Amino acid sequence: MRIELQNFTKRFGDTTVIEDMSLSVASGEMIALLGPSGCGKSTTLFAISGIHRIDGGTLHFGDRDVTRLPPQDRPVGVVFQNYALYPHMSVAENIGFPLRVQKLKPAEIKSRVGEMAELVQIGNLLKRKPQQLSGGQQQRVALARALVRKPDVLLLDEPLANLDAKLRLEMRSEIRRLQRETGITAILVTHDQIEAMSMCDRIALMKDGRIEQISTPAEMYERPASRYVAGFLGNPPISFVNADANGRLAFGDNALPLPSGIAAQGPVVIGLRPEHFGPQHQGPCVSGQVSFIEPQGREDLIDVTLPDGQRLRAIVPAGHDVALGQTVNWQVDLSRIHLFDAEGARL
Amino acid sequence: MNRQTLLGLGFLSPALLAVVMFFLLPVVLTVVFAFTNMSTSTGILGGEYQISESDLRRLPAAGVREEAVEMLAGADYAVRADTLALFAAEFGDKRAQELEALHGGASFDDRRAMERALKDLRRDPIRSVRERKAAAELFRISILGQRFPTEAAFVEAITALGIPEADQAALTEAAYTGWTFTTQNFELLWELPATWRYALNSALYVVLTLAFNVGFGLFLALSTFYLPTRTAQTFRAIWFLPRILPPVLYVLMWQWLTWDQGFISAILRPFGIEPINWMRHTATHAWTFIVLINGCVGASLGMILFSSSLRAIPETQLFAAQVDGANRWQQVRFVLLPQMRWPILFITSYQTLSLLTSFEYILLATDGGPGRQTEVWALAAYHTALSNYGGNLEYGLGAAYALALVIIGILLSALYLRFFNFRDLVAKPRIEQ
Numbered sequence: 033m034r035i036e037l038q039n040f041t042k043r044f045g046d047t048t049v050i051e052d053m054s055l056s057v058a059s060g061e062m063i064a065l066l067g068p069s070g071c072g073k074s075t076t077l078f079a080i081s082g083i084h085r086i087d088g089g090t091l092h093f094g095d096r097d098v099t100r101l102p103p104q105d106r107p108v109g110v111v112f113q114n115y116a117l118y119p120h121m122s123v124a125e126n127i128g129f130p131l132r133v134q135k136l137k138p139a140e141i142k143s144r145v146g147e148m149a150e151l152v153q154i155g156n157l158l159k160r161k162p163q164q165l166s167g168g169q170q171q172r173v174a175l176a177r178a179l180v181r182k183p184d185v186l187l188l189d190e191p192l193a194n195l196d197a198k199l200r201l202e203m204r205s206e207i208r209r210l211q212r213e214t215g216i217t218a219i220l221v222t223h224d225q226i227e228a229m230s231m232c233d234r235i236a237l238m239k240d241g242r243i244e245q246i247s248t249p250a251e252m253y254e255r256p257a258s259r260y261v262a263g264f265l266g267n268p269p270i271s272f273v274n275a276d277a278n279g280r281l282a283f284g285d286n287a288l289p290l291p292s293g294i295a296a297q298g299p300v301v302i303g304l305r306p307e308h309f310g311p312q313h314q315g316p317c318v319s320g321q322v323s324f325i326e327p328q329g330r331e332d333l334i335d336v337t338l339p340d341g342q343r344l345r346a347i348v349p350a351g352h353d354v355a356l357g358q359t360v361n362w363q364v365d366l367s368r369i370h371l372f373d374a375e376g377a378r379l
Numbered sequence: 380m381n382r383q384t385l386l387g388l389g390f391l392s393p394a395l396l397a398v399v400m401f402f403l404l405p406v407v408l409t410v411v412f413a414f415t416n417m418s419t420s421t422g423i424l425g426g427e428y429q430i431s432e433s434d435l436r437r438l439p440a441a442g443v444r445e446e447a448v449e450m451l452a453g454a455d456y457a458v459r460a461d462t463l464a465l466f467a468a469e470f471g472d473k474r475a476q477e478l479e480a481l482h483g484g485a486s487f488d489d490r491r492a493m494e495r496a497l498k499d500l501r502r503d504p505i506r507s508v509r510e511r512k513a514a515a516e517l518f519r520i521s522i523l524g525q526r527f528p529t530e531a532a533f534v535e536a537i538t539a540l541g542i543p544e545a546d547q548a549a550l551t552e553a554a555y556t557g558w559t560f561t562t563q564n565f566e567l568l569w570e571l572p573a574t575w576r577y578a579l580n581s582a583l584y585v586v587l588t589l590a591f592n593v594g595f596g597l598f599l600a601l602s603t604f605y606l607p608t609r610t611a612q613t614f615r616a617i618w619f620l621p622r623i624l625p626p627v628l629y630v631l632m633w634q635w636l637t638w639d640q641g642f643i644s645a646i647l648r649p650f651g652i653e654p655i656n657w658m659r660h661t662a663t664h665a666w667t668f669i670v671l672i673n674g675c676v677g678a679s680l681g682m683i684l685f686s687s688s689l690r691a692i693p694e695t696q697l698f699a700a701q702v703d704g705a706n707r708w709q710q711v712r713f714v715l716l717p718q719m720r721w722p723i724l725f726i727t728s729y730q731t732l733s734l735l736t737s738f739e740y741i742l743l744a745t746d747g748g749p750g751r752q753t754e755v756w757a758l759a760a761y762h763t764a765l766s767n768y769g770g771n772l773e774y775g776l777g778a779a780y781a782l783a784l785v786i787i788g789i790l791l792s793a794l795y796l797r798f799f800n801f802r803d804l805v806a807k808p809r810i811e812q
Contacts, residue, residue, distance in 0.1 A: 078698070103698075104704045114693060117699075118699075118700075118714055120717040120718055121717075129703050133705040177699075178702075
């Protein structure tokens with residue numbers, strides 16, 4: 033089911049949280065709403081689910097206008113950050129609740145709950161209470177409850193935030209598997225770029241109630257539309273260097289040639305990812321002093337402080353003989369650098 | 380006992396003292412009083428020995444044989460050796476000899492007859508009426524109306540009357556005017572039809588008021604739960620007013636609302652409805668207003684407790700219920716109410732206990748009226764022991780009423796403690812996920 037959100041505006045009292053935002057999600061697609069806390073991603077999700085009213089704009093599921101529909105009448109399933117399971121109901125009753133309020137026959141509820149429990153692999157836990165389940169099991173129950181109504185849209189609000197690291201990895205692929213198997217259109221709200229990149233077909237990166245960029249994870253990583261997007265994606269994060277563009281990019285005693293096809297003049301910001309800087313690359317050199325080494329096993333993170341005080345970070349395969357305080361002259365993969373103007377827009 | 384224990388006891392002592400003074404002592408005294416026939420007429424200290432004219436009728440029931448009663452009743456005045464000796468000492472031997480000659484061995488039923496007999500003296504008549512009266516008194520042998528400070532004096536007196544030994548013990552007991560230990564209070568409670576009426580009234584009062592309290596408290600909590608915070612707070616504050624208002628003032632406002640020239644009557648008059656006292660017109664009127672008066676006080680407690688337990692339920696559960704397709708009623712029925720089981724049970728049990736013993740609002744509103752239709756058990760205890768219209772305050776009977784309440788209260792408390800498993804309840808909140 034295609035989701036079409038147009039000119040969406042949301043206000044809480046006098047504060048406008050989201051103004052004039054548009055988003056369209058293709059049928060069967062899984063999209064991530066990514067951004068720091070307070071950027072309006074959960075608000076957008078709650079507006080799509082109908083829990084929050086939409087103050088301006090329209091929302092269509094397929095051809096159907098659902099802007100004014102109460103949440104009860106929208107074909108959505110929601111998984112909440114704290115799972116919001118009903119503590120007084122057993123797992124089976126939790127999953128069957130959406131069917132129970134539709135007044136379906138107990139036999140049918142039972143068979144559909146069983147079906148759903150098999151799908152999320154908790155068939156043996158149906159009699160337990162939520163308190164008796166682990167975080168991952170609770171999450172599966174929440175997923176089953178969201179899907180049992182056979183909704184057209186699955187909304188996930190930070191579903192992995194309350195899990196430990198190992199479970200998070202497991203549930204990441206589990207949620208993606210479920211989404212693929214059911215072919216449901218899904219929206220994932222997260223502040224974790226890895227979750228967004230690994231689980232979703234496309235990412236909508238949000239900032240202050242706006243969508244900064246919307247594209248596939250690879251595209252967003254390779255061609256960030258702004259300095260903000262470039263800074264948000266990537267771990268370890270991208271390094272930024274202020275430079276002066278005047279036929280070439282000069283910063284301190286260092287200079288890089290201007291990449292082909294880019295005409296820039298005056299102050300610019302160079303974005304250089306750690307994996308595109310180091311002794312193992314081909315290209316023009318930048319020199320500086322090693323100021324920090326963080327061993328990671330397979331590779332080391334090395335900070336290089338440039339003569340003008342700015343800092344670049346490099347990922348260097350383990351087995352190098354770089355020492356702290358050493359002066360290095362390392363290559364930059366020129367084709368992979370990003371250039372932004374003073375306002376942060378991509379050049 | 381080390382210093383810490385002593386210090387602990389020291390800090391506890393005010394509380395212990397309060398518990399002993401205001402709980403244990405009253406309970407013990409209630410038990411003691413319940414087994415006495417203490418009342419205004421017996422006083423609370425010891426008594427004297429006295430048989431009065433009116434006591435004669437109840438003596439056979441107390442185990443005194445008819446002959447003995449006749450002995451007490453008849454032969455008030457007798458001319459015989461001992462009384463004549465007294466007469467001779469005051470009025471001279473000659474008169475005594477003449478009287479003996481005229482009426483020796485005679486006895487008279489009342490004083491006037493005795494005086495007439497004295498008029499028969501010819502040789503040296505007693506002319507003054509007053510003197511004749513005083514003389515008549517000397518022949519008096521009855522002990523009716525006479526007070527004897529000790530048991531020994533009383534026994535001596537009835538022995539002198541010739542009461543057989545077999546009747547003396549029963550008579551002495553019947554003559555005692557102070558209080559005694561007895562179980563007759565409980566027999567009386569069991570036998571009096573009014574007792575059952577009060578018990579039924581109490582049950583009716585507790586059930587109706589409790590239903591109103593819990594139901595209305597829940598309604599207020601749930602309805603304010605869905606209101607915006609500010610509005611909800613104002614609303615709750617208004618509903619809390621009856622609880623913080625002094626009861627007398629609060630009930631006075633209800634009286635003003637309901638009496639025959641009050642608010643309701645005034646409002647309804649233009650519609651051609653005759654003004655009546657809405658609170659006391661019939662038993663149904665009275666019960667309605669008693670439930671309302673108590674309910675509006677009690678509902679606020681439920682409202683506060685229910686509201687806070689509602690707010691302890693995570694908001695996302697309601698969001699989840701909405702997207703699961705549950706309408707308002709289904710949210711309340713399936714998600715909210717089941718999680719409020721404990722507060723509802725707590726309010727129910729707590730208020731059952733407090734309603735059983737509370738009577739102040741009924742006292743102020745209808746005072747048990749009309750008739751005795753709204754007289755509940757606790758109010759009956761109060762009326763019997765402390766505010767009797769007849770003036771004879773029956774402390775013993777009142778205590779017996781109260782003792783029944785104490786026993787029911789302790790039994791219910793024990794039951795609730797067991798049922799709620801309070802240790803568990805304190806250790807782990809049931810509402811949390």
